[in-house]
Amino acid sequence: MSDEPDALLMRRFAESRRPLQDARFVAAVDARLPKYQLGRALGAALGGILRPLRLPYAALLALGALGMAVWSMILVSSL
Amino acid sequence: MRSSARFGDAAEAVVVALAAGGDREAFCELVWRRQSWLRNLLRRLCRDPALADDLAQQVFLKAWRSLAQLKSPAAFGGWLRRLAINAWLAQARSAGPDVVSFDPEDLPAATFIPSAAEELDLDRALARLACDERLCIVLAYNEGLSHGEISAATALPLGTVKSHIRRGAERLRVLLDAYHPDEKEHAHVG
DSSP states (O other): OOOOOOHHHHHHHHHHOOOOOOHHHHHHHHHHSOSOOHHHHHHHHHHHHHGGGOOTTHHHHHHHHHHHHHHHHHHHHHO | OOOOTTTTTOOHHHHHHHHHTTOHHHHHHHHHHHHHHHHHHHHHHSSOHHHHHHHHHHHHHHHHHHGGGOSOGGGHHHHHHHHHHHHHHHHHHHTOSOOOOOOGGGSOOTTOOOOSOHHHHHHHHHHTSOHHHHHHHIIIIISOOOHHHHHHHHTOOHHHHHHHHHHHHHHHHHHHHHHOHHHHHHHHHO
């Protein structure tokens, strides 16, 4: 059987769609939004401070640094 | 609360970027613009319009909390749809096993004349499909998504999506024919 959508069903779905534009719904969502968002404010501030410090491949660099540190410790301990 | 004059015809991506920065008014503008689509989608999935609206509110609240994580403002619609699907699936799972019987014998007699609007019949027919089948059918016919997009949005294998849509569409046709027995003839004539 073809994957083509059924034309009759397409029509039924399209015809039965109706606008549900309701100011009360928006007001209800607005009323449930938290008044203050400490987490969001802190996140935005920290993000702004840290963004210029971001490096590409930061995880790779961190792994490399860790490897070098371990290697140095092994070298020192073997002396 | 209506669409804010501040945003006028501003592109959605711009409003999303403002909302992601914590602009509450911008977020309410997004709720205004997207509510009809989201509530229609959830009403198709839920059997209860009040529950659908409650879920829609929860989806918008979740969107407000996690909007900063959205990488591309242009992807807002798809992201919101995924939140809605997840919210509905969580609700459906918590409601217990999907007990749906599909027995054409249960359907109304051919003389049944619906007094309600056509959409009621479509919703009643949809409500008789199993959860996953209904989800795939709604995403295909209500949202116009391709099988691949549905598979990505629902995390169902592509083959499963295809069979859900094929079987679901077949069942839906039988159910709708039962509500409107003359429709089939018109479709064939057309």
